[in-house]
Amino acid sequence: MSQPPPSSAPTKKKYSVISLFSGAMGLDLGLDRLGRFEILACVEKEKSFCDTIRANHRAGRLHPSLQIYEGDIRQFDPLQVLQDCGLKPGDVDLVIGGPPCQSFSTAGRRGTVQDPRGTLLWEYLRFIEAIRPRFFIMENVRGLLSAGLRHRPIAERNGKPLEPDEMPGSVVRLFADDLQKISGGPYHMDCFEVNAVNYGAPQLRERAIFIGNRFNTTVDFPDPTHGPKSSEETRTLFEASHKLQPWRTLGDAIGQLNEPGDVIMDFSPRKKSFLSMVPPGSNWRSLPIPLQQESMGKAWFAKGGRSGWWRRLSYDLPCPTLVTMPNHASTSLCHPSEVRALSLREYAAIQEFPLNWKFSGTASQQYAQVGNAVPVRLGEVTGQVVAQAMDNLAEQDWRPNPRPPDHYRVIYVQSHVRTRQWFKKGETFVWSDGEENEHATYESPQTLRRVSAM
Numbered sequence: 271m272s273q274p275p276p277s278s279a280p281t282k283k284k285y286s287v288i289s290l291f292s293g294a295m296g297l298d299l300g301l302d303r304l305g306r307f308e309i310l311a312c313v314e315k316e317k318s319f320c321d322t323i324r325a326n327h328r329a330g331r332l333h334p335s336l337q338i339y340e341g342d343i344r345q346f347d348p349l350q351v352l353q354d355c356g357l358k359p360g361d362v363d364l365v366i367g368g369p370p371c372q373s374f375s376t377a378g379r380r381g382t383v384q385d386p387r388g389t390l391l392w393e394y395l396r397f398i399e400a401i402r403p404r405f406f407i408m409e410n411v412r413g414l415l416s417a418g419l420r421h422r423p424i425a426e427r428n429g430k431p432l433e434p435d436e437m438p439g440s441v442v443r444l445f446a447d448d449l450q451k452i453s454g455g456p457y458h459m460d461c462f463e464v465n466a467v468n469y470g471a472p473q474l475r476e477r478a479i480f481i482g483n484r485f486n487t488t489v490d491f492p493d494p495t496h497g498p499k500s501s502e503e504t505r506t507l508f509e510a511s512h513k514l515q516p517w518r519t520l521g522d523a524i525g526q527l528n529e530p531g532d533v534i535m536d537f538s539p540r541k542k543s544f545l546s547m548v549p550p551g552s553n554w555r556s557l558p559i560p561l562q563q564e565s566m567g568k569a570w571f572a573k574g575g576r577s578g579w580w581r582r583l584s585y586d587l588p589c590p591t592l593v594t595m596p597n598h599a600s601t602s603l604c605h606p607s608e609v610r611a612l613s614l615r616e617y618a619a620i621q622e623f624p625l626n627w628k629f630s631g632t633a634s635q636q637y638a639q640v641g642n643a644v645p646v647r648l649g650e651v652t653g654q655v656v657a658q659a660m661d662n663l664a665e666q667d668w669r670p671n672p673r674p675p676d677h678y679r680v681i682y683v684q685s686h687v688r689t690r691q692w693f694k695k696g697e698t699f700v701w702s703d704g705e706e707n708e709h710a711t712y713e714s715p716q717t718l719r720r721v722s723a724m
Contacts, residue, residue: 284308285660288351290343290367290397291315291390294322294629294639295332296621297366297409300649302332306657307364310355311337313346318631319639325628343393348400359402359454364656368409368644369394371417391445398482399452404668405656408480409644412463415478415680417441439724446678446724449482457482459678460489461724463685464648468494470515471647472523473589473620476685479652486671489659491683492651493719520606521585524616531615533633537597542609544580550606551584553577569600578602583612589620594641595634614640622646678724 285307289298292312301307310333314320320340327336337354339346352358369390398406419435434440442461450456459482466475469492481489497514537545544565548556554566557580563570566579578601583589585606596603596611603612612620617640618627629636663669 282306285363286310287364287366288362288401290365290394291369292323293319294643296643296646297368297649299623300646301653303650304653304657307653308333309336311339311351313339313343315342318635321630322628322639325630348397352401359400362401362403363660364405364407365398365401365403366407367394371410371414395448399454402454405483405660407652407656410478412476412478412685415439415442419444442724455484457484458486458488458675461680462491463682464491465685465687466645466648467517467588467687468496468684469647469651470496470518471622471645472518472520473592473645474687475591475645477648481656485663486674487659488675489655491655491681494684517588519585519587520583520589523589523620525585527616527619530613533614533636534611535595535597535633535637536611541599545582545604546609548580548582550582551587553581554579582606592617592620592641594638617641680722680724682720684718
């Protein structure tokens with residue numbers, strides 16, 4: 271007599287999700303990888319981004335009943351979105367999204383927030399108040415944590431102390447205060463400063479991940495699972511105890527691609543003339559000084575922020591943070607073995623989009639979709655954190671903790687990562703692909719994890 275098949279483990283509940291500022295759906299795809307979430311609706315302003323979502327929806331890569339809302343989020347009523355999904359306030363398990371906040375980035379000139387409650391951060395909060403999800407995930411640039419409501423340029427400070435609305439972190443503090451006051455709240459919120467490379471993404475990407483819930487519970491982001499290769503002499507106690515896997519590299523991401531694809535925003539012939547003289551893993555510092563000055567102009571005299579000039583990537587290292595345009599001289603992302611910019615197909619592989627994911631729009635629009643996306647791997651790790659917290663609460667019939675946490679927390683999880691080391695007196699330390707680099711070591715991180723009150 272044949273034996274009956276073994277009983278399978280019970281299927282875990284899938285949690286409902288509404289996605290805001292969805293973009294090309296990097297964060298959404300990270301959640302989807304887990305098989306624990308169902309994306310029921312997404313709101314996105316850019317037509318080309320929505321065309322991408324629609325194309326993949328038609329191809330059966332997204333939830334069959336997905337509702338797609340194209341337009342400015344200010345135009346949409348969150349209660350109507352709920353109704354279209356057959357839901358009411360309090361029914362949705364999770365709201366996710368990354369409100370565009372370029373003015374908070376430390377990569378360029380910081381803007382001001384004249385009326386913060388009119389910004390997209392507060393539009394996100396408007397949806398949270400109306401939908402009342404059990405949890406929310408808000409992703410943003412790490413610079414948001416230090417942004418002030420009003421920015422006074424250093425040249426205009428003249429030794430005068432900063433006003434309260436100019437203090438670093440005043441944007442997030444106001445957002446946190448308003449989050450406490452919304453109807454149906456309050457929500458507890460933890461914020462994590464993380465780097466995608468530490469969790470297996472082949473790319474350096476610092477982000478701030480905010481996780482909120484209305485059950486008075488705290489959550490914690492996992493410690494890094496990946497790190498730099500270190501000799502036995504330089505291994506930290508942290509590395510030894512956690513047995514970190516080596517960082518995934520650009521070679522891991524694109525080394526197996528047979529061809530780059532048809533979409534490439536390439537460098538001009540002039541730019542290629544300089545990049546052709548730069549070895550893999552280096553930048554402008556490898557050029558003769560007269561060529562440095564000729565090619566960089568006034569930027570050559572600047573004191574910082576020049577590492578992207580004439581940058582040639584290395585297969586042996588993680589990729590730097592992807593930008594929306596890889597062919598700029600000052601933020602160049604040049605292929606390691608060919609004198610050209612990274613292609614769109616290579617961009618998507620670095621962000622770990624599915625191989626069959628289709629992007630719509632012009633070349634620049636497609637690059638923007640991928641360059642602005644949350645690394646899929648980071649979305650997956652964040653989803654695991656939230657799914658586990660939800661499972662724990664579900665086992666307790668969703669009973670809130672009787673005592674709320676004392677404060678919102680900001681948890682730094684080794685987000686600052688450096689992968690290049692320079693010799694003194696301007697000479698470059700060059701990583702040569704395929705060669706041994708045992709003499710290259712990394713300083714042990716000064717801080718592995720730090721918790722502070724918001």
